[in-house]
Amino acid sequence: MSMPANPITRRLALPGWSVLRFSLTLVAAALLAAAIATGVLVVFWIGIPVAVAVFLAIRVWANAQRRVIGEQLGVHIPVPYRERPKRARLDQQALLLIREAATWRDVAWLAIDATLGFVVNLLYLGVFGVAVYYLVQPLLLVTLFHTAPNPSVNDFGFYDFDTPAKTLFLVPLALAAGVAWWRWGELFLRWYSHLGVLLLGPTAKAVLTARVSELRQSRDLTVDYAAAELRRIERDLHDGAQGRIAALSLTLGMAEELLHQNRPDQAAGLVAEARQTCSDVLDEIRQLVRGIHPPVLADRGFTGALQAMALDHPLPVSVVDRLGDKLPAPLEAAAYFATNEVLANITKHAEAAQVQVIVTHERGLLRIEVRDDGRGGATVAPGGGLDGVARRLAAFDGTLDVDSPEGGPTTVTMAIPAFHAGPAGDDNERPSGR
Template identity: 40%
Template sequence: MAPRPSTLRLTGHALAQVALAVPTILAATLVAVGGGTALLVIGIPVLLVGLPLLRWIADRHRAMAAATLGHPVPADRLPDDDLPLLARLATWGRDPMSWRELAWAFVSASVGLAVSLVVVLLMVGIVTLVLWWYATPQLMRLRSVADARLLSRGSHELLEERVQVLTETRAETVEDSAAELRRIERDLHDGAQARLVALQMNLGLARELMESDPGAARELLAEASTTTGAALGDIRDVVRGIHPPVLADRGLAGAVQALALDLSVPVTVTGELPERPSAPVETAVYFAVLECLANVAKHAGAEHAWVELGQHDDLLVVVVGDDGRGGADPSGGTGLRGVARRLAALDGSVRVSSPAGGPTLVTLEVPCESSSPRTTPSSATG
């Protein structure tokens, strides 16, 4: 647990909060006016000034509250990186944290300002120094608790959001599983099953011709041998689509290196995994990387791609990048959406940064628990 800040430091926080009171009122006014006139277009430039200013001020208060309380006060805003202007404004508008920060601004500039002023004024008078020394930690903690409650989502909201996410990911996982079963059934029916039926017919004919026409029987047996090999190949392809043998044998890093060798674009694989993730995590991340590299080969027009593997505490992080034309849009196709659904079932996430002209970076993050210690040395495949 972080040590509690001193009374002097808390007083410094109070002085900063007093100094930020006027900018807070200004930012909140700009946001309110800009939001009310955004449909008239004239409010958009006002919002573009007011909302970033309000967010910056709120983040300063989050930092002070976190230092006072000894625990983080996260913003939990909706991501808006690399979004076009109108999409960013729409994201700000539907982000609950934007409304929380606006409400906080008026509370901070009134009740919060009063608390901070009391702390500052108690320090000014010689008679009130003792009261300042003992009252400041309590007053600043009271203000910090209020700031933290308004500037971060409560446990009830987080629980509701978690239930909603689990409901959606469960439905998507069931749908994906049903589609995968249909694909396996189709592949077996059209591939291995058809070849095995032909094999059975050839063997039956060969048995009938064994005495009357041994030469024709031998040709049928040779054809049956070829059909057997093709059927085994079809079955191996189906099994590889469920859980690639290279993933079981060599782990995630080795399997990704194998993918890199097969890609038409040169791919560099780097990174180190101190422990081997669990099988579900390995499988999900493997197929996510496979989809990302397939997109590079098909759409990016890249000369080079790279995959960076890393593990930070209990978080597996994989970055797939390329130097292609950029402009990748997760909402424009099913590939990246499928990757996001696959990882969401494991509480994972996908972030895409792909400005026009590149580079494109797809960051995959999945909470992981190790299945067995296994150190994979850094390597490069290109």
């Protein structure tokens, strides 16, 4: 369940969310009491398994809070816990839990939510209840409770509003409570939820550590990928162009010998053969260079390269470009090859009838969506084509997301942080296809 985006429906849904948050505060109070009792028992051996159970229960409660608060604020709160060894002894697990800073941040939020959270949600629901109750009370006294022997429920000490006419004087109080609830209730709950984000989310140090780890993995993948590319280029040169050039040298040597023997006709035949070999070698080298950096990228830019790719593809491919500006050359090459690999994967496995490529660039993020109407079931399997795309994008801190239910359709989304390099021309919003 997610919070509605419409402001009116969101405010109307907030009381239900507040009831859920209020119930979580009651659970927090029970867990807080259990944690205090565990602190007393932990000096005995029996307190160790109890402590582990209580801390794990607090984590379950904290994860529920992260989901609820995240849905309310429309944000993602990452889980900050480190991975625990599965075969560790019970006392080792307890020690790891106690030493982890995220555990004590959970406990701090537990204490806050069991006290301040109880008051915040009770106050919000109380104002909402006053508004609703005193607005509908005159109607209730006229209809449902008109035969009650003592319908007085509004004895304020100085005056008893015991008739429907008298309860009309409480309508301004209900309206004031309703206005306060409508105007400030959501802000009040959001303020409290933001306080929860500060404690339930990872610290800046934890985020930095995770980021460094991701960059290290990305660097390792990039180095491995670059080494594999160098080996491929070396193999292609050795098996292709190098062998042909060696054969060319032998052919020219034989032609030279024939010229020394005054056999020009046979020498001319060998020279013609050598010229054809030179042409073939040049074609192979052009193909090899095209695999390193396609000339079409330099000549026509990323949009033109995608359109040329669409025209050469065996399936009908339409390209919708909303790029706007030119991108840095290394990023263009990475995005071009990644898109080409995805299209090749579709040709091999998808059994699709048509493909659409949508390119957008918003808020410093290049997004390429490749959609096909094939049979679906695509996954990022280790060693597969999509895994290679993910590794290529990782070098630029990019991500790959695959939405491919069985039966299709499939949407592969590639997102790469990017900045503009300059004007790209007038090729925006221009569909092209085969």
